[in-house]
Amino acid sequence: MSDLYAAYENVIDLCLLNAVLAFSCLLLLRVNLLSLATGGLMAIGAYLSIWLTMREGWPFGPALLAATGAGALAAAGLGTLVLRLRGDYFAMATLAFTEVVRILALNADPVTGGALGIFGIPKYTQTWQLLALLALAIYLVWALRRSSLGDRMRAIAEDELAVAAAGHDVARLQLGLFTASGAIAGLGGALAAHLNLFVAPSDFGFLRSMDAVIAPVLGGVWNLFGAVVGAAILTVLPEVLRFSAQLREILIGAVTLLAVLFLPTGIASLPRLLLRRGRLA
Amino acid sequence: MILQQLINGLSLGAVYAVFAVGFTLVFGVLNVLNLSQGAVFMWGAYVGLEMVRTLQLPLPAAMTVAVMAAGLLGVVTEWLVFRPLQRRGAHRWMGMVASLAFARILIGAAQEVFGTQVIRYPDATLVDATLVVGEARIQGLQVVALGVALAMVLALGLLLKFTNFGRAIRTVAFSETVARLVGAPVARVRGATFFLSGTLAGGAGVLWSLLFQSVSPFMGDTILLKGLTVLILGGLGNVAGALVGGLLLGLVEVGSVVAVGSGFRDAVGFGLVLLILLTRPTGLFATREAKRA
């Protein structure tokens, strides 16, 4: 077991990290918001925490807190501006945010090192920290589901207008969730920076944001473990398919496509589906 | 120099426009974002190039084949990705994820077939004429590209406006329920829309590879982001808006290289998107269809 962990430590860490990031998108997907701001918010958290630990000599804990706060703050600011946009306009506005952050990072040499990036970042992120964070995220989502807030989120997913008409402040709830998701993304960015020892602006673009959205959709947005399963699959798949250099891309695409087409409630619901079918037969 | 930059911007913008018009058409009719559009663009470019290189077809014939092939790829996208999702009433972001996955398959397949290296048209197939206007130089190809781009968009406009089929498309775009009530062939309209959208993507791919002499499996990634930008500038689902938005983005990009500096070029484009959305939440040329989104 420990041998396995030694050989695949980074794969495991990436799975956990991606799962945490998937939760930041899952919160929003549950109220009909598809956000592509994850990359930009991660960048803010990552660069802030690198600055604090490497230049200001802060310990890791406070730097993580600062990154979390910065992510939340940035999301609150962005949310105030763009949350009144609907549907795909909201998605595109958040994408524009991510891209603008990436390009500013490319040009902000003194802080980010430009395309050369920052190397020699101390490795502070430990597997247990990611594990604890993930457990916390799962617990919070579980608790949320059983609260009145969770009921309201479900209702918004069904019919946003009706919830608003019933006198609930949908906009405020969405802003709150967007801020929370920004906090997670900022924290995730900082953890990612201190996991990989190297960070460059290209880590935080469109694809990064898209992956964070795809994971929960793949795993199942309404399944408690959907985000975890989706992130794990997206992270492990390239490793598993390494036997075929060129076909790999095709296979990753095909697995994702088949899952979306044939498992409407996500891959995480597969065991339950199989169980049910087993009982019927 | 200003004239030259204007030409640079317009020929770039013309290709953006053709691509974005196809993009926005699908959105207008089906209310989905088809993120495999960039991969269809890339396949159109490859088919056109292979027709010239391998089968030695003349350029117009090669382009026709490429456009048709890309159109068929569009139909396949609808049939394979969007129809099953629509049938079960899946959420719209399922379409985005599924079409992006489909794009990944298409890109992987292109790598498999054509390799990862950048290739280009043989010299002999190119129009070598150059128009000199004062300080500026206009490539024959730029004129051709601009002409073909405008012709494609114009043909689409006429089709939508004056044919029965166009009316059917517009009815479905307005409301699928209404379309069913008045007996429009909804399923066929959806397929045809994807075909048209594919032809535009493929056409843009051929124009792009002719203008810039560069074909690679990853060429769709860049234009997908540009297409999304144009989509917002012009208003989702707005064909005329996409045309104007495409030309505008070309000019804005060139303008930002001149005025702000090339390092910030894309930040200017996306910054513009943010700014426009904040002042006009449904795009620069909001229409009834666009508001529906």
Place this chain on the structure above:
Amino acid sequence: MPDLRLSRRRVLALSAVATLLPRSGLGQTSKVARIGLVQSTTGGSAALYGTEQKQAIELAFNEITKARTLGDIALQAFHADDGADRGQTVNIFQRLIRQDKVVAILGPTLSNSAFAADPLAQQAGIPVIASSNTAPNLTKIGDFIFRTSVPEDQVFPTVLAYGVRKHGVKRVALIYGIDDALTRSAHDVQKKAVDALGLESVGIETYQRGDVDFSAQLTKIKAQKPDAIILGALAEEGAAILRQARQLNLDPKTVFIGCNANISAKLFELAGPAADGILVGASWFAGYDTPRSKAFVEAYRKRYGTTPDIYAAQGYDAAYLIAEAIRRAGTATDSRAIRDKLAGITDFEGVLGRFGWSPERDATVTPKVLIGDGQAKVFAAAPAV
């Protein structure tokens, strides 16, 4: 194109774990030196350079095995493709070091990946030889990190000085890819060399990966009437810049000065005659006239059907260097001893010429100034001034 497909199919066949020994050979040897081979064979333009290096290294291992220079030690290569994705490079390094127990690693393809993954090897005491990482400060990661890829700052100042002597260059414009570590680090070196020679920089333009239209930047540069345009660009982008400059009717006397990445057959294929006269500095070129280099080009052509590029040459030397270190150390498992012997090599006669390490474990070779011949589609040694 057909040759390319052939070689790619071969890549497929070899891509998992390739044992480069004939079965009969394995039986006679008692010790196996396991060597990780981390090169991108997918993932965009990196795959181009990765595939060349992988092929050249495998060619070298084959030759070494056939010649039995290592006595009873056999070389076994573990190739893994990181898809030019840094996260995967780290995954692979971890697995190679902790599970496959390699004694040395050749690669990775991209500098960015190296910055993330090399510290793992440094920590574990596994020597790494890169053959395409050109970013500055790479070997500062630690004393187990070596490279045969010659960093831009060893060659560019020589080329620029040549341009000044030969063409009287005074005013220069620079253009580079802002979001790519390779082109960005090339630009940093170029900018420094321009300042060091006291030349006037009349414009610095940038582009982003995936850009194919450079006309806006070139139109802006044209208005400044520079004597030379300095490219921090990959071969594909460099070719497009050269061609579009011609289309925009830039003064034909303008000299183009490229970087390491431009030394590729691709440049001529894509730029055609527009590549005529481009100056580059290199540690090696396919026409380099030494017996060792000529033999390599011939062997590579015979096996893969294409002419090797500079990354292939650097990969080939890296493979021979690690083999030489293993031979001198006389061990197949002691990675520290191998590292010490590797660092001690000063007199190696490689494809790149006489070879040694700088105190920072960078390759030291004599820079060569090359000039592009758009007709013959090759680089040749530039005429002396």
